[in-house]
Amino acid sequence: MSIIETVKAAVAAVAGKRANVRMEGTRAGVVLDTTGLDGAGRQALEQEVKAAAMQPGVEDVRVVLTAEKRERRILAVASGKGGVGKSTLSANLAIALARRGTKTGLVDADIYGPSQPRLMAAEGVKPVAQDGKLQPVPTRFGVSLLSMGQLVEPDKAIAWRGPMAAGALSQLVDGDWGATELLVLDLPPGTGDVQLTMVQKHRPAGAVIVSTPQDLALIDARRAIDLFAKAGVPIIGLVENMAGYCCPHCGSMSDPFGSGGAEAAAKELGIPFLGRVPLTIAIRTASDAGEPPAAGEGDSVFAPLAERIAGWLDGQA
Numbered sequence: 634m635s636i637i638e639t640v641k642a643a644v645a646a647v648a649g650k651r652a653n654v655r656m657e658g659t660r661a662g663v664v665l666d667t668t669g670l671d672g673a674g675r676q677a678l679e680q681e682v683k684a685a686a687m688q689p690g691v692e693d694v695r696v697v698l699t700a701e702k703r704e705r706r707i708l709a710v711a712s713g714k715g716g717v718g719k720s721t722l723s724a725n726l727a728i729a730l731a732r733r734g735t736k737t738g739l740v741d742a743d744i745y746g747p748s749q750p751r752l753m754a755a756e757g758v759k760p761v762a763q764d765g766k767l768q769p770v771p772t773r774f775g776v777s778l779l780s781m782g783q784l785v786e787p788d789k790a791i792a793w794r795g796p797m798a799a800g801a802l803s804q805l806v807d808g809d810w811g812a813t814e815l816l817v818l819d820l821p822p823g824t825g826d827v828q829l830t831m832v833q834k835h836r837p838a839g840a841v842i843v844s845t846p847q848d849l850a851l852i853d854a855r856r857a858i859d860l861f862a863k864a865g866v867p868i869i870g871l872v873e874n875m876a877g878y879c880c881p882h883c884g885s886m887s888d889p890f891g892s893g894g895a896e897a898a899a900k901e902l903g904i905p906f907l908g909r910v911p912l913t914i915a916i917r918t919a920s921d922a923g924e925p926p927a928a929g930e931g932d933s934v935f936a937p938l939a940e941r942i943a944g945w946l947d948g949q950a
């Protein structure tokens with residue numbers, strides 16, 4: 634076998650079709666496609682390829698890394714007003730989507746009450762910046778996180794306004810997300826300028842609107858829909874949170890605010906209805922304790938929502 638054939642075979646054994654080998658005299662040049670690998674994976678493969686190419690007769694090995702630029706997609710989670718469970722839904726959707734196999738990150742852009750560090754059990758961890766980019770903080774749930782709450786003291790968060798807030802929020806979206814395929818963006822509640830700027834600048838692939846049965850004064854949801862329409866972002870659908878009350882003692886469901894309202898509202902608004910999340914003490918206590926229900930084996934609430942949303946995203950790809 635010639636040197637080039639030996640080197641090609643050795644490199645193919647560790648890198649398969651990712652590698653393209655050339656020889657110039659005694660120098661081996663390898664172009665390595667690292668699409669889909671994270672920083673550690675890239676480094677490990679580069680080292681393996683270097684070692685493999687160092688065959689008898691080879692004096693120098695140069696490896697050039699390339700990667701197909703993959704479009705990272707953003708899934709916006711929005712609500713017409715605060716306190717409807719947008720953060721709870723964002724965290725659990727991100728986890729449920731990650732559990733389906735999509736490399737998912739979470740951006741907590743809620744300037745008024747960034748709660749993701751608590752929900753994702755990552756309180757007190759500050760992201761570091763490298764080459765001017767924030768490094769997302771890994772969580773126990775396979776979803777990395779960047780949150781407004783990691784950048785400012787909790788009681789100062791409220792001071793963010795207008796363009797300054799939009800600028801700070803963009804740093805989160807533009808962080809070093811590596812191989813992340815999907816970013817779940819927990820938007821600030823409401824439909825003001827900050828939200829519009831974020832949506833126009835980062836162009837989510839689609840948006841999920843969260844509402845509660847008592848919040849279904851259509852005007853709020855309509856404002857949220859208008860916001861995305863203005864930016865040309867399609868609405869994936871409406872999720873009804875705190876729908877019905879699940880008794881912690883007997884497990885029976887009751888509907889203090891009536892039932893079917895959200896589905897009817899979605900119909901009236903002309904957007905799909907994605908499903909409902911019941912009001913349960915378990916969801917609140919688990920969220921407060923940094924144990925998102927979607928991470929548990931018994932999750933039958935968030936996984937189906939993630940399934941529907943992932944199906945929609947796949948259809949757009």
Ligand SMILES: Nc1ncnc2c1ncn2[C@@H]1O[C@H](COP(=O)(O)OP(=O)(O)OP(=O)(O)O)[C@@H](O)[C@H]1O
Pocket residue numbers: 712714715716717718719720721722743746748822874875876910911912913914916917918920921
């Ligand atoms: N389905 C649910 N069952 C029980 N409690 C819930 C449910 N969804 C959310 N909560 C609780 O309601 C409170 C508000 O939820 P969350 O912080 O997710 O709302 P939000 O819309 O993000 O609020 P904000 O506008 O303040 O950011 C939290 O204490 C949360 O644990």
